[in-house]
Amino acid sequence: MALGKDYAGQQCALARALELVGERWTLLVVRDVFYGVRRFSDFQAHLDIPRAVLTARLAALVEAGVLERRRYQDSPPRDEYDLTATGRALWPAVFALAQWALEFVPSAAGALREFAHIPCDRVVDNTGQCPACRRVAPADELEMRPGPGILTQTRTDPVSLALRTPHRLLEPLDLSAAPKPA
Amino acid sequence: MALGKDYAGQQCALARALELVGERWTLLVVRDVFYGVRRFSDFQAHLDIPRAVLTARLAALVEAGVLERRRYQDSPPRDEYDLTATGRALWPAVFALAQWALEFVPSAAGALREFAHIPCDRVVDNTGQCPACRRVAPADELEMRPGPGILTQTRTDPVSLALRTPHRLLEPLDLSAAPKPA
Numbered sequence: 001m002a003l004g005k006d007y008a009g010q011q012c013a014l015a016r017a018l019e020l021v022g023e024r025w026t027l028l029v030v031r032d033v034f035y036g037v038r039r040f041s042d043f044q045a046h047l048d049i050p051r052a053v054l055t056a057r058l059a060a061l062v063e064a065g066v067l068e069r070r071r072y073q074d075s076p077p078r079d080e081y082d083l084t085a086t087g088r089a090l091w092p093a094v095f096a097l098a099q100w101a102l103e104f105v106p107s108a109a110g111a112l113r114e115f116a117h118i119p120c121d122r123v124v125d126n127t128g129q130c131p132a133c134r135r136v137a138p139a140d141e142l143e144m145r146p147g148p149g150i151l152t153q154t155r156t157d158p159v160s161l162a163l164r165t166p167h168r169l170l171e172p173l174d175l176s177a178a179p180k181p182a
Numbered sequence: 183m184a185l186g187k188d189y190a191g192q193q194c195a196l197a198r199a200l201e202l203v204g205e206r207w208t209l210l211v212v213r214d215v216f217y218g219v220r221r222f223s224d225f226q227a228h229l230d231i232p233r234a235v236l237t238a239r240l241a242a243l244v245e246a247g248v249l250e251r252r253r254y255q256d257s258p259p260r261d262e263y264d265l266t267a268t269g270r271a272l273w274p275a276v277f278a279l280a281q282w283a284l285e286f287v288p289s290a291a292g293a294l295r296e297f298a299h300i301p302c303d304r305v306v307d308n309t310g311q312c313p314a315c316r317r318v319a320p321a322d323e324l325e326m327r328p329g330p331g332i333l334t335q336t337r338t339d340p341v342s343l344a345l346r347t348p349h350r351l352l353e354p355l356d357l358s359a360a361p362k363p364a
Contacts, residue, residue: 012294014213014276017283022206031196065286086286092309093282094196096275101199104247104268112194127274127318128309134316136309 020064021090025049029057030066030087031094034139036173037159038080046159066090083170091139091169092128099126111147118143118168139169202246203272207231211239212248212269213276216321218355219341220262228341248272265352273321273351274310281308293329300325300350321351 021027028047037043043054058081061067066087069079083090095115102111103126114123118141120132128136145166153160162173203209210229219225226236240263243249248269251261265272277297284293285308296305300323302314310318327348335342344355 012210012213013280013283013287013289015210016287016289017279018206018209020283020287021279022204022209024200024204027200027204028197031194089282089286093275093278096278097199097203098195100271100275101195101202104271105195105198105202107195107198129311129318136311136318 017093020066021061021093023057023060025053026057026061027090027094027097029054029061030083030090031098032159033067033081033083033087034091034094034169035144035159035163036167036169036171038082038172039078042159042173042175045157046155061087088139088170091142092136095128099128102126107149109149109152112149112153113163114145114147115142115169116145117141142169143167144169199275202248203243203275205239205242207235208239208243209272209276209279211236211243212265212272213280214341215249215263215265215269216273216276216351217326217341217345218349218351218353220264220354221260224341224355224357227339228337243269270321270352274318277310281310284308289331291331291334294331294335295345296327296329297324297351298327299323324351325349326351 021030025047028049029043032043032046037046040054040058043049043058044051047054049057058067058069062069062081065084067081068084069081072078072080115137116123117130117133117135117137120130122130122132123145124130124137124142130137143166144163146164150164153164158175159173162175167173203212207229211225214225214228219228222236222240225231225240226233229236231239240249240251244251244263247266249263250266251263254260254262297319298305299312299315299317299319302312304312304314305327306312306319306324312319325348326345328346332346335346340357341355344357349355
């Protein structure tokens with residue numbers, strides 16, 4: 001990995017984590033896979049990320065064992081990306097960073113999304129803990145729901161439009177109804 | 183912030199968090215302040231970070247409201263850094279990333295450190311939850327204790343040596359007994 005040499009003198013786990021997911025844009029790509037984005041053109045439309053950067057990030061995440069690649073079409077060749085077990089375990093880090101910004105770097109609009117613990121039908125608190133069962137909910141038990149900030153969202157790419165309705169984390173988004181980017 | 187323009191099209195909280203703490207080395211500096219490091223020379227000795235990079239990261243973290251700077255000596259001028267309330271709230275993100283690497287990017291040695299919930303005297307689980315009281319423990323209720331990996335640690339800078347004994351998070355490390363770097 002690109003950052004390995006820089007952190008080589010660091011034995012701590014945080015340094016190892018940053019070697020794998022500390023590159024610019026990487027955690028935003030990972031977050032999008034939690035939200036159900038699977039295909040290159042959809043990541044690109046949702047993240048406004050340069051094509052070469054997205055290609056490099058996806059390849060690095062596959063190499064790091066965070067994502068796995070699956071061919072879904074041969075002609076022309078097209079791949080889908082999904083989280084491995086290693087990648088799914090990044091949810092608490094993605095959630096914690098987002099919650100921190102929600103509270104301490106607030107936007108005027110409020111939270112775009114809330115996360116509900118599906119078995120209990122309760123929105124988890126800012127530590128990720130369900131107020132009913134007191135478990136810290138893993139990603140596969142969470143449903144993303146639009147929060148108050150969604151009313152001010154101006155993005156109109158297919159992924160942003162699809163995410164305006166409740167959606168279970170890790171399940172692929174159905175983007176067939178939405179207009180595809182050119 | 184340097185990353186602001188790149189993520190400008192992103193309305194989500196995760197993107198705002200990464201604008202402030204997503205630069206290389208930044209979260210390692212923040213982690214060190216949780217561990218009790220306060221002074222420039224001690225960050226430098228512990229992180230092996232280039233002087234100019236450390237200067238830039240500390241200035242950016244002060245500007246972002248994550249750290250506050252305090253002059254502790256006038257001649258020559260020397261500053262100390264401490265976490266603001268905003269900075270302290272980053273603990274769950276630092277912890278989550280480190281726990282992820284411990285489990286999925288393991289080193290042969292095992293965890294360098296464990297974190298115990300002081301009121302209950304129990305080591306928290308990998309979600310940060312105390313097995314006794316079931317609270318997700320905030321940083322100011324945690325004591326860092328050496329884990330099994332500490333036996334193989336080869337670093338001999340004053341901070342690494344001081345961190346071989348139990349230490350309450352956020353309390354300044356006493357480095358007076360340890361040899362100072364040249």
